[in-house]
Every structure is written in structure tokens, then in C-alpha cells.
Amino acid sequence: MLDFHTLAEFSRANCVSICAFLVPANLLSALLTIILTVLHRPSHQVWQAAGFASIFALVMIMHVYSWFAVGVVMAPTYILLWLAITCLLINLGAIIWQRRFAHTPSLSNNA
Numbered sequence: 001m002l003d004f005h006t007l008a009e010f011s012r013a014n015c016v017s018i019c020a021f022l023v024p025a026n027l028l029s030a031l032l033t034i035i036l037t038v039l040h041r042p043s044h045q046v047w048q049a050a051g052f053a054s055i056f057a058l059v060m061i062m063h064v065y066s067w068f069a070v071g072v073v074m075a076p077t078y079i080l081l082w083l084a085i086t087c088l089l090i091n092l093g094a095i096i097w098q099r100r101f102a103h104t105p106s107l108s109n110n111a
Contacts, residue, residue: 008066015063019080022060029053030087037094046098050091057091060084 011018015039064081 003015010067011063011066012070015067018063022056022063023080023083025056026053026060026083026087028089029056033094037098040098040102043098043102048092050095053091054088057084057087062089 012031027066030053033046033053036049060080061084064077065082071082
């Protein structure tokens with residue numbers, strides 16, 4: 001069974017490595033969700049990309065909250081939290097956009 005204290009200590013001890021992975025992963029996965037939505041890909045592909053991207057964002061939020069739990073309140077923690085929340089909102093917005101405009105013909109189908 002995972003102990004939250006041990007997991008939080010691991011998160012804080014390996015902060016640079018975790019952030020070096022999660023920042024690009026959040027950006028690239030949110031970009032993939034946007035690209036799939038703009039290209040009018042099937043809804044299951046957009047949902048899979050958004051779900052996968054949301055996992056990275058939620059892990060980033062948990063990592064930032066592990067720093068908040070020990071009282072570290074600095075600009076990088078708020079920047080990382082802002083990045084994670086922005087990626088979550090991008091994924092949600094892509095799903096809503098895709099559902100709303102799913103029946104609109106795409107530009108590539110006008111041949």
C-alpha cells in the first residue's frame with residue numbers, strides 16, 4: 001500500500017526530474033488534444049488524448065500540493081499549478097469544442 005507521506009517525500013526529493021518530465025509532457029499532450037480536435041478526428045481519439053493529457057496535469061497538481069503541504073509557497077509552485085490547470089482546461093475545452101462542432105464539415109472534406 002502506498003503511504004502518502006513517502007510518496008510526497010519522493011516527489012519533493014526528485015522535484016527537478018519530475019518537473020523536467022511533466023512540463024513538456026503536459027504541453028505536448030495538450031497540444032496533441034488540440035491538434036486532434038482541429039483535425040476533426042473521431043471523438044474516441046479526442047477523449048483518449050484528453051484523458052491521457054489530464055493524467056499528466058493531475059500528477060503535476062499533486063506534485064505542487066506536496067510542496068504546499070510543507071509550506072513552500074514560491075513563484076515556481078504557482079507557475080506549475082497554473083500550467084497544470086491550464087492544460088486541464090484545454091483538454092476540457094477540446095472535448096466541449098469537439099462535441100459542439102462534431103457535425104460541422106471539415107475543410108479537408110470539401111474536395
